Amino acid sequence: MKLLIVDDDPLVCQSLQLLLGKEEDFEVIGVALNGQEAIQLCHLQPDVILMDIQMPIMDGIESTKIIKQQYPFILVMMLTTFQDERNIRLALQAGAEGYLLKSSTVEKMAENIRAITSGATVLSPDVLKTIMEPSRESLQGLTERESDIVELVSQGLSNKEISEQLYLSVGTVRNMLTIILDKLELRDRTQLAIYYWQRKSQLGK
Template sequence: MSIDDTIGVLLVDDHPVVREGLSSILESADGITVVGQAGSGEEAIVLAGALTPDIVLLDLRMGGMDGAEATGHIMRQSPGTKVVIVTTYDSDTDILRAVEAGAAGYLLKGSSRAELIAAVHAAARGETVLTPSLAPKLFQARAKEPPPLTEREREVLQLVSRGLTNADIGRRLFISEATVKTYLMRTFKKLSVSDRTAAVITALEQGLLP
């Protein structure tokens, strides 16, 4: 937080109208200022690194990189920044992905003005923010074991980490390039990522690769 204790917020949503609405609410609150706006996960990562906001209010589902993946990147490059997901989606899987990526909170877009402002202040204090109705879903999601990577999926990902192309991996494992792609797509889904680099990084962080 800045010297004058004003909380700097970066707004991230692929709908300009939503960003403007959130900006209007937050700028009217004491002790909060909107330092920037982004329309995608990729843009959010760049601006978070450049602006070092106290809080990032981040939409979950956007074109390109989604909010959960963007959260992971933001937390790795700016660990002092808190990410709060603000979305219309309330499935237990979405909530768990966001929280496990490092999000400090998860709010529904139907939250009131007072709830939104209180959430920003709470996150800035280091508290976990969660819309009350979502707490049971998070508990249920945490009770579910994530699907483990199969031995073959780990093998393929290990070769990806060594810089091999899909064609190289196929030749190494005596399988088709299309089969390699299938294994990678399954792995991406299990690790909640969208590309090869993120899959390797996430697998290393979770101890899935040596």
């Protein structure tokens, strides 16, 4: 498995290159010190990019967005010290398949890198806890009809089933769902359902 390491700290790059390079199935094919360099090295076709977030010239979230557009087959694992909800959600929306903290052990990093290549989305326990406890502020701002759609999505209904229940066209449901996801800064229906049930639990309903 070919890895590309992206971090603005040369010592972090060297450490990860040394430690992960010891794994028999890993080959570190390059390092980059910012997002722009990462994009330039994508011609090497790494299987997985370990991407820091805060870097000069171009940050990890912006470069991830560009990489996923130009090289959708390359997997991106965010590896950062940032654990705030905003960065987590922006990274996932940009297309990252995983989000790990630098405090993770090398063994856990290796295990999770292998996991995303099998199609899993990987979040470290602390990161998962952060997004499972959304701020109340970000839950506000939905209209009554949008709230109805969120509730039906949480019950597993398809766009067609929702349209029949609410007497809307499928296109309208699809458009409203896009607006809802944008408002709540969520990536997909699964995250929306988790968001709904977490909110319901918090409100004690």
